[in-house]
Amino acid sequence: RHYSIAFIPGDGIGVDVLGEGRKVLDALSSLDGGLKIGYQEFDWSCEYYMNNGVMMPENGLDQLKGHDSIYLGAVGYPGVPDHVSLWGLLLPIRRQFQQYINLRPVKLLRGIKPPLAGKGLEDLDFIVIRENNEGEYSSIGGRMYEGTEMDMAIQSAVFTRHGVERVLRYAFSLASSKGKRKKLTAATKSNGINHTMPFWDEYVRKINSEYPDVATEITHIDALAAFFVTKPESFDVVVASNLFGDILTDLGAAIVGGLGIAPSANINPEKNFPSMFEPVHGSAPDIAGKGIANPTAAIWCAGMMLDHLGEYELAAVLMESLQQVLEEGAALTPDLGGKASTWEFGDEVCRKILGK
């Protein structure tokens, strides 16, 4: 089994944490001689932009296309406006490669203390499926009357049947096959946003009729955000539009222990293109390069990547080792209350994997 990975550390702590994920993958290769992982490194980032005026070369996507997976750290750095850096690298990959599923587990790992009083491992274990290609991140819109009293900006959210049906089918099918309780919660805001959101609700009901075994609830995003805090145990699979999924998954990260922990997979289910694995956290410029970033999310992402490649057993070894390190608590980074560096944490996970 030989896999070729496009390795894009990107900006800030993306560089710090992705190295640890790679170390862990290498440890798994030593453990299982049959696993061979080759990396091609790309220095595409805000620094690259400063030097070249673009976030990636014109044929960037072509260079990525042949790989089995993309492993990405984080994008964004002060000095380059976020909408430039993101629309120049991260978002085109998600879109052009039809990674229309953004899969984000909200799962408390053993060893992590959650911020919600009285909630434990049983209560914090669900999956958010975020639509990843259209919706509110349309880039359609503009500005008018700039520099006058009448200055204004407009931006359109675009929801298509094609885009909505495919993400809903994926979510329903997941709830039906793997959900703990065959329950799906769809985020909406059809009471305030009166065109796109009623459209979304209509398709939720339509696809639900293809999966009658799934108990479905349609919940307004405001209440849903509140329920993430007050009754997280009520969720199984949550499906949301691009923007709502973005908000819910950072919030989801918070309720299971913080942004340093949450992984995400940008998946092209048809496997026509490589899928991309990236932590939910961003580049965190304030702590970049200090060796204190928590690599848990990046390591977990490597596990999701192995799962996607069909290496289920090795993915399980990774997750078990990661949780042992978190439970033992000897190599925690400062955000988890420890004193270890990013690489000490990574080394410890490798030691567990290799049984040392």
Add this chain to the structure above:
Amino acid sequence: RHYSIAFIPGDGIGVDVLGEGRKVLDALSSLDGGLKIGYQEFDWSCEYYMNNGVMMPENGLDQLKGHDSIYLGAVGYPGVPDHVSLWGLLLPIRRQFQQYINLRPVKLLRGIKPPLAGKGLEDLDFIVIRENNEGEYSSIGGRMYEGTEMDMAIQSAVFTRHGVERVLRYAFSLASSKGKRKKLTAATKSNGINHTMPFWDEYVRKINSEYPDVATEITHIDALAAFFVTKPESFDVVVASNLFGDILTDLGAAIVGGLGIAPSANINPEKNFPSMFEPVHGSAPDIAGKGIANPTAAIWCAGMMLDHLGEYELAAVLMESLQQVLEEGAALTPDLGGKASTWEFGDEVCRKILGK
């Protein structure tokens, strides 16, 4: 001091809780003989819609215009699509009466146990200012190719200089005059939503230059939602667009004890039109009419209304009495772990006010 209040219980538990708020206002009138409150009742609601085909009469807004304040319960009931009921009653009032400030305190009351481990009264005390007239709730958009493979819906968010500047000025001025720490946090998503949100950020920086004493941070909505859970103590005044403010304030309600508690004021600062006071919670049809709804939010709203009318002392008496009832715990509703009914809770607050 004679005030005339437009009283709109609306739907579901709106009816249950608003009665308690009125009881409490009446108790304050007995306490202070100088305070006279007259009510005009309006039965506008989903039931009214079922009978009349509209949520309110054509001249509805004219009927409200002459009152000093509007006191509203909740709008929405199964059988009437939310976007019909809301766009037929609640949203037109907010807009036509230029209630462009939606003020929502995120403050832990004494006696309430927050869901966040280790956070107390000191940590949970800030204000969210939500833009209430434009932004994502534009109603501009539509649907095309319905019934075909190409079915799609589009909706535009509209941000104007006029709309953005006035809410930002209000928020900066509040942070500068009343803020504990003269700190303002502006919610954005300019990395993903690349027209309207960079526009918003630009005006945040511009208005900040008029209030140089206010420390300002611009935070992406996804991270901001997470910080509401992980570091609520870092906030002072938070300002957000219509949709982001909607999400943040339900989440804010959750971190200070639940949706039954959170009040909101829809304010027209120029006082050209009446302002409207309404709980953040909705009509909650599942518990409507059972006498178990928590009237805390509605009672707190009555306090905000008194504040807005300049009755600061009576507002303070109301808030003190409310908190005593919550602290003593003898008349709590089921959502707060007690066994009292909606009206027993309200009666208890009245008894405290009257010193009995």
